[in-house]
Amino acid sequence: ETGVTQTPRHLVMGMTNKKSLKCEQHLGHNAMYWYKQSAKKPLELMFVYNFKEQTENNSVPSRFSPECPNSSHLFLHLHTLQPEDSALYLCASKGRGGLGTDTQYFGPGTRLTVL
Amino acid sequence: AQTVTQSQPEMSVQEAETVTLSCTYDTSESNYYLFWYKQPPSRQMILVIRQEAYKQQNATENRFSVNFQKAAKSFSLKISDSQLGDTAMYFCALGGSQGNLIFGKGTKLSVKP
Numbered sequence: 001e002t003g004v005t006q007t008p009r010h011l012v013m014g015m016t017n018k019k020s021l022k023c024e025q026h027l028g029h030n031a032m033y034w035y036k037q038s039a040k041k042p043l044e045l046m047f048v049y050n051f052k053e054q055t056e057n058n059s060v061p062s063r064f065s066p067e068c069p070n071s072s073h074l075f076l077h078l079h080t081l082q083p084e085d086s087a088l089y090l091c092a093s094k095g096r097g098g099l100g101t102d103t104q105y106f107g108p109g110t111r112l113t114v115l
Numbered sequence: 116a117q118t119v120t121q122s123q124p125e126m127s128v129q130e131a132e133t134v135t136l137s138c139t140y141d142t143s144e145s146n147y148y149l150f151w152y153k154q155p156p157s158r159q160m161i162l163v164i165r166q167e168a169y170k171q172q173n174a175t176e177n178r179f180s181v182n183f184q185k186a187a188k189s190f191s192l193k194i195s196d197s198q199l200g201d202t203a204m205y206f207c208a209l210g211g212s213q214g215n216l217i218f219g220k221g222t223k224l225s226v227k228p
Contacts, residue, residue, distance in 0.1 A: 042218045
C-alpha cells in the first residue's frame, strides 16, 4: 500500500465505549497529525507528532488520547465520547524539513458517529 | 494569530468554463507556504497546488493555477476547462514555520454539465 491509510473508515460507538482509530503512513515521513472535521467548521488540528514525540496538543479534551509508537503509525484512542464528537477524523503526515517536503498528505478519514 | 478566510461558501461553474476561488490570509511570518486542497465526496483530501511565499512566480499545475498577491495576502485558485471530476470542497491552507496548517472553511464547487 502507498500513501496514508486509516482504519476503520466508519465507526459507530456509544458514549461508554472505548475504541481506537489507526493511521499508517508509507511515505517515510517523520511528522504525523490528527485533525477533526465537523460540518460547517474548518479543519481543527488536534495533535502533532514529530519523530514520535508529541509537539502539539491543541486543547483537546482528555477523552481523546493519541499514541505514536513509531514514525509510521499513529493511533487515536477514544473513550466516553460525546455526541458532539461525531465528525470526520483525518490523519496526515509530512516529511522532514526542506521546501520539497512541507506538504501534508492526508488519509481518507474515519467517519465517527457517537450515539 | 494566523487566519485563512474563504469568502465563497459555494460556487458553480459550467463544464469547460473557468472558475476562480478566493482566499485571503493573515500571518506575521515572512516565510510560509500556501496550499489548495481538494476534498471530493469520497472525502480524501488531495493536494491541488502549493506556493512558497518567497517565490514571486505563480504556481501552475496543469489546469490549476494560482494568483498569489503577497502584499494583499491573497491566494486565489483558478481552474480552467472545468471538468465534472472537479466537483469537490476546496480548502485554502496556510503553512508556517512550525509545519502546521491553518485551513479556511472551504468552498463547495459544483461543476455542471
